[in-house]
Amino acid sequence: MIEFDRVVKYYGTHRALDGVTFTVPDGCVTVLIGPSGCGKSTSLKLVNRLLEPDDGYVRVDGRPVKSFAVEELRRGIGYVIQSAGLLPHMTVQDNIGLVPRLLGRDKTWRRTRALDLLELIGLDPHSYARKYPSQLSGGEAQRVGVARALAANPPVLLMDEPFGAVDPLNRETLQNEFISLQRKLKKTVIFVTHDLDEAVRVADRIVLMQDGLVIQEAAPEELLGHPSNAFAREFVGTDRALKRLGRFSVSDYMSQDTSRVESEDHTSVPASATLREALSRILAVPSDQIPVRDAQNRILGSISLEAIRRAGYGGAST
Amino acid sequence: MKARSSLIVVTFIVLFLVFGSFVFSVSFRATILRVLFPATRELIYLRTGLPHMLGEHLSLVLLSSVLASLAGFSLGVFVTRSCGRDFLPLVRGLSNFAQTFPPVAILALAFPVLGFGFRPTVAALFAFGILPVLNNTIEGIESVDAGLIEAAQGQGMTPSQVLLQTELPLAARVIVAGIRTSVIINIGTATIGATIGAGGLGTVIIAGLVRNNTAFVFTGAVTAAGVALATDWLFSRLEQVFFNPQDGGRSGHDSTRHSS
Ligand SMILES: Nc1ncnc2c1ncn2[C@@H]1O[C@H](COP(=O)(O)OP(=O)(O)OP(=O)(O)O)[C@@H](O)[C@H]1O
Ligand SMILES: [Mg+2]
Numbered sequence: 315m316i317e318f319d320r321v322v323k324y325y326g327t328h329r330a331l332d333g334v335t336f337t338v339p340d341g342c343v344t345v346l347i348g349p350s351g352c353g354k355s356t357s358l359k360l361v362n363r364l365l366e367p368d369d370g371y372v373r374v375d376g377r378p379v380k381s382f383a384v385e386e387l388r389r390g391i392g393y394v395i396q397s398a399g400l401l402p403h404m405t406v407q408d409n410i411g412l413v414p415r416l417l418g419r420d421k422t423w424r425r426t427r428a429l430d431l432l433e434l435i436g437l438d439p440h441s442y443a444r445k446y447p448s449q450l451s452g453g454e455a456q457r458v459g460v461a462r463a464l465a466a467n468p469p470v471l472l473m474d475e476p477f478g479a480v481d482p483l484n485r486e487t488l489q490n491e492f493i494s495l496q497r498k499l500k501k502t503v504i505f506v507t508h509d510l511d512e513a514v515r516v517a518d519r520i521v522l523m524q525d526g527l528v529i530q531e532a533a534p535e536e537l538l539g540h541p542s543n544a545f546a547r548e549f550v551g552t553d554r555a556l557k558r559l560g561r562f563s564v565s566d567y568m569s570q571d572t573s574r575v576e577s578e579d580h581t582s583v584p585a586s587a588t589l590r591e592a593l594s595r596i597l598a599v600p601s602d603q604i605p606v607r608d609a610q611n612r613i614l615g616s617i618s619l620e621a622i623r624r625a626g627y628g629g630a631s632t
Numbered sequence: 633m634k635a636r637s638s639l640i641v642v643t644f645i646v647l648f649l650v651f652g653s654f655v656f657s658v659s660f661r662a663t664i665l666r667v668l669f670p671a672t673r674e675l676i677y678l679r680t681g682l683p684h685m686l687g688e689h690l691s692l693v694l695l696s697s698v699l700a701s702l703a704g705f706s707l708g709v710f711v712t713r714s715c716g717r718d719f720l721p722l723v724r725g726l727s728n729f730a731q732t733f734p735p736v737a738i739l740a741l742a743f744p745v746l747g748f749g750f751r752p753t754v755a756a757l758f759a760f761g762i763l764p765v766l767n768n769t770i771e772g773i774e775s776v777d778a779g780l781i782e783a784a785q786g787q788g789m790t791p792s793q794v795l796l797q798t799e800l801p802l803a804a805r806v807i808v809a810g811i812r813t814s815v816i817i818n819i820g821t822a823t824i825g826a827t828i829g830a831g832g833l834g835t836v837i838i839a840g841l842v843r844n845n846t847a848f849v850f851t852g853a854v855t856a857a858g859v860a861l862a863t864d865w866l867f868s869r870l871e872q873v874f875f876n877p878q879d880g881g882r883s884g885h886d887s888t889r890h891s892s
Contacts, residue, residue, distance in 0.1 A: 362786055389788035399783025403801045413787050462787070472786075 315340050316361060316470065316502065321370035323356055323526075330356045332526035333370065338519075340469075341500040345513040348523035348549075354506040357523075358472050361504065362388045374470065389413050392463030392471040392501075396478045398455040400447040406432070406458050407443040413466040424465075431461040436491060453484040460492070464499070471503045477512065489515050510550065514538070514557050522546055535561050555626055559590040562625050568606045570615040582607045585614055589625055592617045644865075651858045655682050661851070669847045677836045677848050686855060689832035692822045693859075696754045697815045700761030704814070705807065707762070708769025709795070724770065727763050735760050735821040743828045753825035753832075760821060761814040768810025772803030805875050812867040819860045823852065833859075 316338035323331040331353045338344040346354040359365040360372050363384050372379045379387060393399075400409045408415075410431055411424030419427075429439040435457040447455055456476055463471055476492075477485045493516055496503065507513050513520055514534050522530045522537060530542040538558035541547040550557070565585040582605040583592045596604055596619050603618035653660040658676055665675040710716040711723045739756040746752035776799050784798040800807075826834025833852045840848025 364782060364786055385788045385790050387788075388786055393783070393786035395779065395783055395786070397779060399780055399786075401780065401784065401798060416788050416793070 315373075315375060316504065317371070317373045317376075318357065318360075319371040319373065321357070321360060321367045321372060323353070323360065323365060324368050330526055331360075331367075334523075334526065334528055335370075336521045336528050336531045338502060338504055340502045342518035343496060343503040343505050343516050344519045344521060345517035346504060346506045346521050346523060347508060347510065347513045348529075350508060352523040353526045354508075354523060355474050358474050358504060358506055361470075361472055362391045362393055385416075389417055389466060390468050390470070392466075392468045394456075394459045394463045394471065394473040394476045396475040398447070398459035400450075400455055400458060400462070402447050404446075405443065406445050406447070406450070409447065409458060410462045410465050412462060413468075417466055427465055428461075431464060432458075434464075434495070435461050453480050453488060456480055456488060457491075460495075469502055471501045473503060473505045475506055475508070478507070478509075485512070492516060510557065511560075514560055522549060524549075534558075556590055556593075559593060559622065559626050560588045562589040563587075564589060564592050564606055564617050567621045567625050568615045568617045569621070572605075572613055572615055581605075582613070583617060584609065589617075589622050593619075593622050596622070651862075655686060655855060655858075665847045665851070668850065672845060672847045674843075674845060675847045677839055677851065679839070680831075680835055682836070682851065682855065685831060685833050685835050685852075686859070688830070689819075689822055689834075689856070689859070692750070692753055692757060692825055692830060692832050693815065693818045696757035696822075697761055697811075697818050699754075700758045700814055700818075701765050701811050703758070704762040704765025704810070705769050708766050708773065708807075712770060712773040712799075713791075713795075720770070723766070727766050730759075731763050731767075733760075736824055739824060739828065748829045750825075750830050752828060753822070753830035757818050757822055757825070761818050764813040764817065765807070765810045768806050768813075769803070772806030772810075773799050775806070776802045805871070808867070808871060808874075812864065815863055815867075816860050819856060819863060823856055 318334050318336050321331050321334045322329070334353065334357060336344075346357060348354060356365060360367055361374070361379065363379055363382075366380075374382075374387075400406075401412070404412070407425060407428040410428040411419070414424050414427060425443075428443060432439040432442055437454060437457060442450075442454070442458075447458070450458065456479070460473075460476065463473075477488045480488060489512060496516075505513075505516060517534050520530075520532060520534050520537050521528055522532075524545055530537055530546050532540075532542075535558055537546070538550050538554045538561070541550050541554070563585075564583055564587050567589060568585065581595055581599045583595050585606050585608055592604070596602060596617075602620070603616045605613045606615050606617050608614050654664065655661075661682070662675050665672070669675065707723065711720040735756065738759055739753065742752040742756040742759075746755055780802075781794060781798060784794050789797065822830075822832050823834035823837055825832050826838050833856045835852070836848050837852035837856075840846065840850075840852065
């Protein structure tokens with residue numbers, strides 16, 4: 315668990331953080347979101363002590379970060395930044411093996427680990443291990459950045475707009491890969507973004523910030539359903555009810571009854587899709603329900619406009 | 633491509649042989665000078681042999697350049713550390729100011745203090761050779777992306793690991809370019825050491841100027857130029873070997889990788 319406790323940070327006379335308090339529970343993704351300059355990156359750097367607070371405490375597992383030897387602390391926390399931050403004079407393999415090397419792991423161990431991680435992040439180990447960062451695409455570099463952060467198997471990951479420099483299409487792929495990776499690894503993640511759709515997609519919890527203050531700390535459904543003030547309401551936008559539907563899975567709201575499905579209708583939705591997608595598809599057909607299919611294209615049941623409305627109601631009403 | 637590169641190699645070998653013969657064979661030198669300066673009676677400077685002057689010249693340059701490179705590099709590293717950063721503006725200002733000094737002035741200042749001969753010349757060359765190395769070390773390190781350094785720190789590198797494994801490898805190319813400039817300048821500047829009795833290739837040049845003997849001036853100048861060109865070529869080879877283009881030419885070590 316990571317706690318921010320009334321943290322204050324100045325840059326000269328500029329008060330970048332104005333008494334920030336929030337909690338990051340173990341094993342889930344906490345997204346820091348807010349407009350540019352609100353103090354997201356600053357908060358992140360206070361965790362691995364690239365910055366020191368002027369007041370208040372940052373604690374990891376109840377221990378103030380100040381009480382750790384700084385290099386030790388950092389080697390135990392994975393750090394991923396927007397431009398990937400790979401060292402250009404080292405191969406992909408050496409970049410991934412960096413923290414293990416600092417921790418004294420031998421060459422064979424590091425190589426095996428790098429190849430395993432490349433596999434894990436979906437890059438062919440044997441063609442990528444010896445490449446240099448300049449030979450990678452933006453998306454590949456970001457993947458390698460994630461692999462490097464994971465190399466020493468740290469329990470905590472700090473990610474500062476990790477997919478910010480990637481084009482929208484690739485970004486979504488990376489987000490999905492990250493989500494399934496996180497499902498396996500269950501790291502304690504602080505994820506900074508200013509993209510609300512990204513936050514809604516990856517977050518277990520969202521901390522909304524403005525001008526160095528925490529405005530709201532909540533589950534994504536809660537933030538979208540009940541933004542706590544005018545700023546939060548404006549930030550989540552007028553389509554927040556739709557965004558909120560993106561948090562719910564069709565499989566949880568479908569009816570198993572296959573008898574009502576019109577078989578001549580070609581429109582259907584996979585069970586793994588979100589209610590937002592289901593709604594979009596229903597709106598494109600004359601009927602108010604469509605079949606739900608599994609990955610093998612077998613019909614599992616149906617999803618109705620009514621069910622989607624019921625799921626979304628909590629969010630749409632405020 | 634292949635034909636061209638072998639042509640270059642042949643040219644180099646020929647040039648090398650011609651230069652070597654010019655320096656080491658008196659009769660070969662006399663033949664060439666006779667063709668170039670048919671009116672001159674005294675073609676060969678007899679007081680000191682050319683190989684001997686070349687040796688003096690090289691030891692002046694080698695000693696002063698090694699010392700200057702070490703000093704410039706260390707000072708450059710120091711003023712880019714957190715403990716030395718306060719001195720950065722001062723050192724930058726001083727070195728920009730010092731670069732406007734002509735080397736002769738430094739020599740003139742050095743010899744009343746250190747006397748005549750080898751030592752004051754080495755001192756002057758040293759002082760003058762520091763500047764390019766210092767400037768390039770500072771610029772090379774300062775040009776490393778701050779975000780990259782922060783990323784390296786964020787992975788848990790200690791300050792000395794950041795220096796040795798991130799900043800220096802990335803700045804190496806610029807630093808080596810500074811050393812190259814420093815050495816090349818020193819090769820030329822060392823000729824004026826002869827005015828205060830340091831020996832070197834300046835000896836024959838000055839003798840030629842005094843006696844109005846262009847063959848002497850030519851002998852010294854051509855030999856110094858040859859040394860400068862050879863050194864420059866050596867540095868460019870070194871850079872090609874150590875900074876392979878694959879990583880944007882920024883790798884300062886491990887040059888054994890295949891280049892494709
Ligand atoms: N090194 C610095 N020196 C001075 N001011 C800084 C420095 N770093 C950040 N700031 C200021 O502190 C505030 C918070 O910066 P921070 O980088 O935490 O913002 P952010 O929320 O990450 O924004 P973005 O979404 O643009 O990355 C901003 O107003 C910024 O201008
Ligand atoms: Mg930021």
